[in-house]
Amino acid sequence: MRFVDEYRDGKFASFYAESIRSLVTKPWSIMEICGGQTHSIVKYGIETLLPDEITLVHGPGCPVCVTPLEMIDRAIAIAERSEVLFTSFGDMLRVPGTQSDLLTVKANGGSVRIVYSPLDALRLAREHPEKEVVFFAVGFETTAPANAMAVIEAHRTGIRNFSVLCSQVLVPPAVEAILGTPSHNIRGLLAAGHVCTVMGFNEYLPIASRYQIPIVVTGFEPVDILQGIFMTVKQLEEGRAVVENQYSRVVRPDGNIPARELLNEVFEVTDRTWRGIGEIPQSGLRLRKKFADFDAERRFQVDAIRSVESPDCIAGAVLCGLKRPYECPAFGSKCTPEHPLGAPMVSSEGSCAAYFQYGRSGHEKVA
């Protein structure tokens, strides 16, 4: 595939790996907050190509993993209602709630359907006027405009049997929350390429300056990631801390203006709880009052659910990069993809699932 294969080329990858090796003089910890990058790093074994001085830390880049437990329980309660046709991206189906998960609701006869696009959910609402179609709107800024489009279209074409359960999150506040914790040792950041495709990267300029951290907007293919790491290490070695754009073939400084306008028309910023981390102020999106009718939380008054996390799950520490998945006592034993205790073991972009599937102990460089 064009514009993909070149960025998976072994020679280019080796070139950057070697370049990093020649450049580095001190240990550096570099974080990425993007499930797609986590997945790529583990799948291609990128860490095994890097010198020991570089540590890659996987941040809370998987929106499935950070969806609050209460929201999962709410989704399950709504999906269990007989008049509801509940739609969601595939990964959400196996995320454990307090007592159950959406897949179990499906197995017990509930109408739960996987969709690949929010417009598919809207189409289902048109095709099934007898059902209340609910779409689980989970995602970062990359997905928010698409979710906004579904709401706008529903509003414009008068579709009444459609609503969204909104659990959208924003990356920069999470970056600030992590960089603001005293115990972190993050020295550089790879910014998520597709989030920045929509939002641009201007909002990272004050962050780079305030925390004196180089931030490189990076793509997803192995050569992109290696080049992004190279650019970060170069800044670190030279004592600079600015925002650079490795993914320049796709990302523009202002992002995608029509998409951002749509996002702002439908959503407004709100406080949000991130599972495993806690509440981060102004870190989420909710529907504006104009579109309040499409809010599934209002439409379905679900009873207060007492949400309880598994005591063995250390997802919070893993999501902030403070612990590696294999450092969790339950990893691979009590907690596996077949019976996950927490979200990072479920999502294909979750740190725990990625290590379980692809990695041995990450600190062991497979020779």
Place this chain on the structure above:
Amino acid sequence: MCLAVPGKVVEIDRSISPVMGKVDFGGVRKDVCLDWVPDVHLGDYVIVHVGFAISTLDENEAKETLRLIGEIEWDDGREESEFRKE
């Protein structure tokens, strides 16, 4: 979640709202919403996420990324050709 794949625009229908088109991903064709890339032309490459094109691919920038590999010089005078395993 960030899954977004580059593909080539092979059809554009501007007569409807939102603007839709067909994108070819290495032999697989899908319907894609092109509303957010208003300057797109047939033959352009776009990045598609959950059925929406979120950006066009700038071919010059793409070449630039790969060209930069040839530009790095080393303090000890090693040439970049030593790293290219041709």
Place this chain on the structure above:
Amino acid sequence: MEGAAMKRSPDAPANAPVDFTCPVPLSNYERILLAHGSGGTLTHRLIREVFAAAFRNDYLELQHDGAILPLDKGLWAFSTDSYVVRPIIFPGGTIGDLAVNGTVNDLAMCGAKPRYLSASFILEEGLEISELCAVVESMRRAALASGITIVTGDTKVVDRGKGDKMFITTSGIGIIPEGIVIDPRSAKPGDQILVSGTIADHGIAVMSVREGLEFETAIRSDTAPLNSLAEQILNVSSNIHVLRDPTRGGLATTLNEIAQQSNIGLFVRESSIPVDPAVASACEILGFDPLFVANEGKMVAFVGAEDADRVLAAMRNHPLGQHAAVIGEVTAEHPAEVVMESSIGGKRILGMLSGEQLPRIC
């Protein structure tokens, strides 16, 4: 045979197998009814006019409770499999092709020559008879291509909504020629790992129908009988230690199974695994890893290093093995684990498929 229209192709020799034409309407019914499974007249008509008419042979003509078979002395392999794929007809084949080829292949992977097959059908009330006939016709052709004879079977009907159109279970026996020993526990360090062609074709062909993916050239299931390919390579080498066909769970799962059964380590190079470019693109779009997607006409062979070139050449000489490749080797290190070198040279553990990647793919 009343009811069935039997046609011989005009240019076929006198003793050539006849084409089977579907007897629609079957007693004025276009769809399967519960009565077709009750054992009465409708059942008998169904068996006679659809199944026995298509699978025409002396065993079925007898309509005995069981087939009495003349079995040669020696070791026989016995295998069974059930098929629940949805949709039942997809590019490149039907559930019938999978049912015949699947069991033929399991026997072939034991080193056996497939001989006799049973076929049990669970039909959903409301299934169109014309669809049933299409499946049965594909089974007739698949049996002919592999040389296996369908000698006995069963039919039941379940209520509408309880059967996803059709489930098929086939069981088969085949004779293992003297001297052939294939055992999953006999892989040794140094053995080369060969795969007979491109992976993930079947799973993606089925998923593409379900997801409504459009292709420039339609991706077709690779369902095929592997017995003649297996025979060809067993003829050129007595150092073939393991044969396996990677179906559900894909190539990765099969490699892990063998690694565990033989307690040996495997080292595999991702860039040497053949994948059709359109299949690779479809996997990208759908977010699947081709290594975990089902195949229905491919085999993996573990061959002693000294014979690897010869076996590879024999595979490539066969219509089903044209894209065969060496993808790795057996090592004494990291026993029971599969290590993969990615296309950029990094390394990772290749695990088994965990959880459900693709529902009802075979």
